[in-house]
Amino acid sequence: xxxxxxxxxxxxxxxxxxxxxxxxxxxxxxxxxxxxxxxxxxxxxxxxxxxxxxxxxxxxxxxxxxxxxxxxxxxxxxxxxxxxxxxxxxxxxxxxxxxxxxxxxxxxxxxxxxxxxxxxxxxxxxxxxxxxxxxxxxxxxxxxxxxxxxxxxxxxxxxxxxxxxxxxxxxxxxxxxxxxxxxxxxxxxxxxxxxxxxxxxxxxxxx
Numbered sequence: 001x002x003x004x005x006x007x008x009x010x011x012x013x014x015x016x017x018x019x020x021x022x023x024x025x026x027x028x029x030x031x032x033x034x035x036x037x038x039x040x041x042x043x044x045x046x047x048x049x050x051x052x053x054x055x056x057x058x059x060x061x062x063x064x065x066x067x068x069x070x071x072x073x074x075x076x077x078x079x080x081x082x083x084x085x086x087x088x089x090x091x092x093x094x095x096x097x098x099x100x101x102x103x104x105x106x107x108x109x110x111x112x113x114x115x116x117x118x119x120x121x122x123x124x125x126x127x128x129x130x131x132x133x134x135x136x137x138x139x140x141x142x143x144x145x146x147x148x149x150x151x152x153x154x155x156x157x158x159x160x161x162x163x164x165x166x167x168x169x170x171x172x173x174x175x176x177x178x179x180x181x182x183x184x185x186x187x188x189x190x191x192x193x194x195x196x197x198x199x200x201x202x203x204x205x206x207x
Contacts, residue, residue, distance in 0.1 A: 045178030046071070049148040051104075052136040054121045059135070061148075067098045068202045069174035071152070073140045073165060074103045075112040076123050080169040084128040086190030090199070091132045097203045098176070101132040104148075106140045109167050113137060140165045152180065171195070175202045 046069070047062035061069075070090070075081060091101045105120050107113040115123065117136050124130035138146040141164055151157040152172055153164055161172065161183035173182035173195070182198045189195075 046148065046151070046174055046180075047178045048151070051138065051146070051148065054105075054117050054134045054136055056117070056136060059133070061102075064100055064102075065178065066176050067100050068094075068176060068199065069172075070099065070101045070199070071172040071174065072101065072103050073106045073108075073149075073168060073170055074134075075106065075109065075168040076115060076120060077112040078110070078168040080167075080186050081112075083169050083190055084124065084130060088128055088130055088132065090190045090196075094199060094203060095132075099199060099203060103130070103132065103134045104140065104146075105134070105137040106168070107137065108139055108141045108165070112168060140170075173198055173202060176205055 050060040053059045105113045140149040155162040161180050167186045169186040171184040175181045
């Protein structure tokens with residue numbers, strides 16, 4: 001069985017959209033848990049984390065505060081790798097309104113991201129013309145899982161969208177406040193109506 005077939009086979013039966021999307025996108029209630037600026041406290045949001053970009057430079061996710069983020073664990077040799085094209089198109093369509101796609105290469109599934117950071121950067125640039133931020137390779141599942149993905153997949157940190165990453169190209173939509181407003185399993189394409197509707201709703205909310 002080829003790696004592409006393996007990727008497609010493993011995806012069969014996955015939930016297309018996590019249950020966290022079933023609730024309408026709405027700002028958190030005005031409670032003492034929010035800061036004076038109205039943002040979710042950093043200890044409860046993606047803004048808590050700093051990762052190296054593909055060139056090895058530390059990048060704090062709090063630098064993206066106030067924008068809508070789409071976090072995606074990516075791989076270069078998966079049947080879903082073609083989604084890079086859609087992700088780039090989605091980024092180009094909405095970036096002027098505040099959308100940023102953030103890609104996190106990971107080799108957790110089928111050994112489908114075996115390259116070095118330099119090789120991954122070259123692949124993204126030359127094959128798909130990727131212009132959105134790509135980070136250094138991390139782990140998104142298992143004992144060596146990066147703390148960002150521990151937060152995204154854990155019930156205490158993110159109860160509405162929790163659950164292990166099942167495969168490459170799982171997507172998390174982060175609102176302008178740093179809250180996770182949607183999770184989309186790998187088979188959901190970047191221009192799937194369900195994802196686009198949520199992106200536009202998140203963009204329409206001002207911080």
